Amino acid sequence: MQGSKRNIVVLGSTGSIGTQTLDVVRRNPEKLAVVGLSVNTRIQDMLAQAAEFGVSHVVAAKEPADSVQRGQWADEAAKIVGSDGPCEVAYGSDALLDLCRMPEADIVVNALVGAAGLRASYETLKAGKVLALANKESLVVGGDLIMPLAAQVDEARRAAGLAPATGPAGALMPIDSEHGAIYQCLLGERADEVAKLWVTASGGPFRGKTLADLAEITPAQALAHPTWNMGAKISIDSSTLMNKGLEVIEAHHLFNMPYDKIEVVVQPQSAIHSMVEFTDGSVKAHLGTTDMRIPIQFALSYPDRWPAPVEPLDFRKLGSLEFAAPDTRTFRCLALARHAGTVGGTLPCVMNAANEIAVAAFLSERLSYLGIADVVEAVMEAHEEEGVQTVESVEQLLELDFWARRTADEQVRGMC
Numbered sequence: 001m002q003g004s005k006r007n008i009v010v011l012g013s014t015g016s017i018g019t020q021t022l023d024v025v026r027r028n029p030e031k032l033a034v035v036g037l038s039v040n041t042r043i044q045d046m047l048a049q050a051a052e053f054g055v056s057h058v059v060a061a062k063e064p065a066d067s068v069q070r071g072q073w074a075d076e077a078a079k080i081v082g083s084d085g086p087c088e089v090a091y092g093s094d095a096l097l098d099l100c101r102m103p104e105a106d107i108v109v110n111a112l113v114g115a116a117g118l119r120a121s122y123e124t125l126k127a128g129k130v131l132a133l134a135n136k137e138s139l140v141v142g143g144d145l146i147m148p149l150a151a152q153v154d155e156a157r158r159a160a161g162l163a164p165a166t167g168p169a170g171a172l173m174p175i176d177s178e179h180g181a182i183y184q185c186l187l188g189e190r191a192d193e194v195a196k197l198w199v200t201a202s203g204g205p206f207r208g209k210t211l212a213d214l215a216e217i218t219p220a221q222a223l224a225h226p227t228w229n230m231g232a233k234i235s236i237d238s239s240t241l242m243n244k245g246l247e248v249i250e251a252h253h254l255f256n257m258p259y260d261k262i263e264v265v266v267q268p269q270s271a272i273h274s275m276v277e278f279t280d281g282s283v284k285a286h287l288g289t290t291d292m293r294i295p296i297q298f299a300l301s302y303p304d305r306w307p308a309p310v311e312p313l314d315f316r317k318l319g320s321l322e323f324a325a326p327d328t329r330t331f332r333c334l335a336l337a338r339h340a341g342t343v344g345g346t347l348p349c350v351m352n353a354a355n356e357i358a359v360a361a362f363l364s365e366r367l368s369y370l371g372i373a374d375v376v377e378a379v380m381e382a383h384e385e386e387g388v389q390t391v392e393s394v395e396q397l398l399e400l401d402f403w404a405r406r407t408a409d410e411q412v413r414g415m416c
Helices: 016-027 043-053 067-078 093-100 117-126 136-159 177-186 219-223 232-240 242-254 293-301 332-343 347-363 371-386 394-415
Strands: 006-011 032-039 057-060 088-091 107-110 130-133 172-174 194-201 262-266 272-278 283-287
Touching: 006 016, 006 093, 016 032, 016 043, 016 107, 016 293, 032 043, 032 093, 043 057, 043 067, 057 093, 067 088, 088 093, 093 117, 107 117, 107 293, 117 130, 117 136, 117 394, 130 136, 130 293, 136 172, 136 242, 136 347, 136 394, 172 177, 172 242, 172 293, 177 194, 177 242, 177 272, 177 283, 177 293, 194 242, 219 232, 219 347, 232 242, 232 347, 232 371, 242 262, 242 332, 242 347, 332 347, 332 371, 347 371, 347 394, 371 394
Parallel strands: 006 032, 006 107, 032 057, 057 088, 107 130, 130 172, 194 262
Antiparallel strands: 194 272, 272 283
């Protein structure tokens, strides 16, 4: 793959990360080709993408009940000719996993939202593909399964001469701006000389607010992120700082770093994407324009650097940089996530599932904003009382995910 055109599959192609990934492809047609796309339900938009990029293999995770509409989409897809012939819409989770295993695919961009992305990440690495990961839950829920698989693919890439001469072999490339930043700061450094990882946070739209201020927050207010344009679920997680808690757990798995060496710092300008502190007191910071196409492109180009997909940051116009400690007493989700990660095992899986249900309930106005943390904490406590388990399989995690969702939904109903 190195030095040649790279074939990519984009899971979640109509979401924020998916559309920005396709823009990177659009800017680098001689280096990247799209061979597969998936969406949840936005089939019409996906077919427009397939027509632009000449994609034969497209999948909708949810099959619509309307047979007439399915027929219309089938007819529209048949008019699109990709490298493997006419396009055909496939449906369901099994078809989505088939995209991850496509022989011609080099890289799978997992931009799925929520725990649904775990199986896709697992199957991508099991098939020996490079995983460009934007799905936080893959590592939060199944990091104990995903990281050993990634290490196996790294070894296979080295043996096949596909890895760069120096640095990581590149089987798992983080797309998150924070983890992409840490990844780059660690290049060329010795692991035993790393003293601390600093994960930066914007602070979200409610930075500086008190619990009393947050009591009557509406979904519209929580969706208004000050610097990043993201999907609804991630935007709510950012406002509660759960997103940052998930990133702490991700960093633990990605960089094999103990939790007492991972800190969160609020950096409202979002110009510093994260930092690495070394044993001699030196700190490397990754700065850049607030645009996800930069970390997406690096995940696809590694170990090379391609021309910037956006206007570079002009430091003369940046102004000041502010730093502050996160308020974990007001924004309890960060502390809950760190506790889940520290305990480990199946507790992060349960925490994540409970959070997904609580966020959905808040967005549908069935739960208060502060109720999100209450639901997550209650479900975590119930699981700890029953006994946290060692992670053994994807099937085990899916069963616990189901239990946690059901339990969280009961909590939501009890608070209505």
